[in-house]
Amino acid sequence: MRHIIVIGAGQAGASCVAKLRNIGCNDRITLIGAEPVPPYQRPPLSKAYLMGDMGLERLFLRPESFYAEQDITLRTGTEVTAIAADTQQVRLGDETLGYDDLVLTTGSEPRRLPASIGGDLEGVYCVRDLADVDAMAPRFAAGRRVLIVGGGYIGLEAASVAAKLGLQVTLVEMAERILQRVAAPQTSDYFRALHEAHGVAIREGVGLERLTGDGAVGGAVLSDGTEVEVDFVIVGVGIAPSTTLAEAAGIEIDNGIRVDAQGRTSIPHIWAAGDCTSFPYRDRRIRLESVPHAIDQSELVAENIMGAGKDYVAKPWFWSDQYDVRLQIAGLNTGYTDVVARQGAGQTASFWYYREGNLLAVDAMNDPRAYMIGKRLIEAGKSADPARVADAQADLKPLLSA
The missing domain is CATH 3.50.50.60 (FAD/NAD(P)-binding domain)
Known part of the structure; x- marks a missing residue:
């Protein structure tokens, strides 16, 4: 055997x-x-x-x-x-x-903060495994002050939970905008507005200089010289x-x-x-x-x-839940040259990524129909007429048989 x-x-x-x-x-x-x-x-x-x-x-x-x-x-x-x-x-x-x-x-x-800038202080957490979350959970009490380092999906999801539980949330992102590495400016704008509407203070283009405290974290000095008082820190830097x-x-x-x-x-x-x-x-x-x-x-x-001899054909898709918004992503947007926006009612929206007329990926917020159609098109190697995509009144389903 x-x-x-x-x-x-x-x-x-x-x-x-x-x-x-x-x-x-x-x-x-x-x-x-x-x-x-x-x-x-x-x-x-x-x-x-x-x-x-x-x-x-x-x-x-x-x-x-x-x-x-x-x-x-x-x-x-x-x-x-x-x-x-x-x-x-x-x-x-x-x-x-x-x-x-x-x-x-x-x-x-998870990438962690170095000890040289206070990454080893008590009250500094990453969100990766069960032990991480069990350790930080008692800190999530209304009125507490949390600093979130990193404006990717991990940091934004942590911010949404903290804000919903009544914490005072400050999020810092060293890049020019949140989600810069993984999404178009339109998607960044969407989620920035969503978080700010829930009271999250987002600081873009600002890094963390160091954390301060005697054994336990009590504050942070940002790269622009701003000092922030904190009760704990969540690190989401990839x-x-x-x-x-x-x-x-x-x-x-x-x-x-x-x-x-x-x-x-x-x-x-x-x-x-x-x-x-x-x-x-x-x-x-x-x-x-x-x-x-x-x-x-x-x-x-x-x-x-077991001897099947099969090649792996990846079908990339992802999701993120923040507040009452579900983001669904189909495809990979690497190398995109154009983004087409499709705006629905309320918080419904989708952004379609193209490279020289070819559909690469779709970010769909509270729009499962746009996500599913985009996903099927991408997996079939088909594109989508940008004019039809941009028209919020146009039915997207005919794109599948085009």
Whole structure:
């Protein structure tokens, strides 16, 4: 009987082992996770779970009993310290386990503030895992002052929860505008207005100079000299692929663990999937940070371990919930040259990204119909007439059969 080991018990790892059993794999399967709980959903952590609207067990991707029922050995609270590729073993402290196939689903890690500017003070948090959110949750009391560093989706989602709970929220973004790395100015404008309407003070083009406090954070000095009093700080300045284990094993790294179209790494019998990987996409190599990608790529790797020989065809889509707005994103806007706005009633809007007349991506706010039509067009390699898109009264559905 072969032994398949999956390192990383997040969305990708849990999806991989479940898919293996679902397609008839009868081999020995071990799923190893560093956290002391079964695999769980991460997106609700900074929203429903932090708000108290979702309990711990509802976070779990599957009941804990699932793994025993499926004869999957789940080892939580366990750190893999090394991979010995030459002997096909993984080390867990003093223990070693042999593998026939190894899958790395190690995910990503938040970028943290350096200790030199106060990043090690008590009351400074990242939003990445259950322990992070459990630690900061008691701080979310009405009237408290929170500084959020970073105007990406993580920072904006944290700001929306804090504002809804009655905290005084200041958000600083070093770039010229929030969401500058991932969205067009139109989308930035939309969410800036949304947050300011809920009382969030957004400071763009302003960085964090340092945090102040004696052991615990009590204030911040911004790059323009402004001093802000704070009760705690949330850092949302991006994430990086978790590649330390792979790199130490001699696996090729290229903005993540480099895999081929079928999920193989540069070392035989070692595969990788999810946030930690970079993979071929059309005419370039990319890395995606999303739940759908983690599921799709890890399930494909499971099939390929069983001999399917399939190439991964990514279908990028993402979402973000802020206040009563659901943002849905289809496609990748990299290299866009034009943006077409479609304004609906109230908070309904969508922004369509084009490059030389070709549709690349859609940002849809409270507009699931525009999102779904845009997604189907992009996946089919079709474009959309910009004039029809811009006309809020025009039906978009005929674009699918054009």
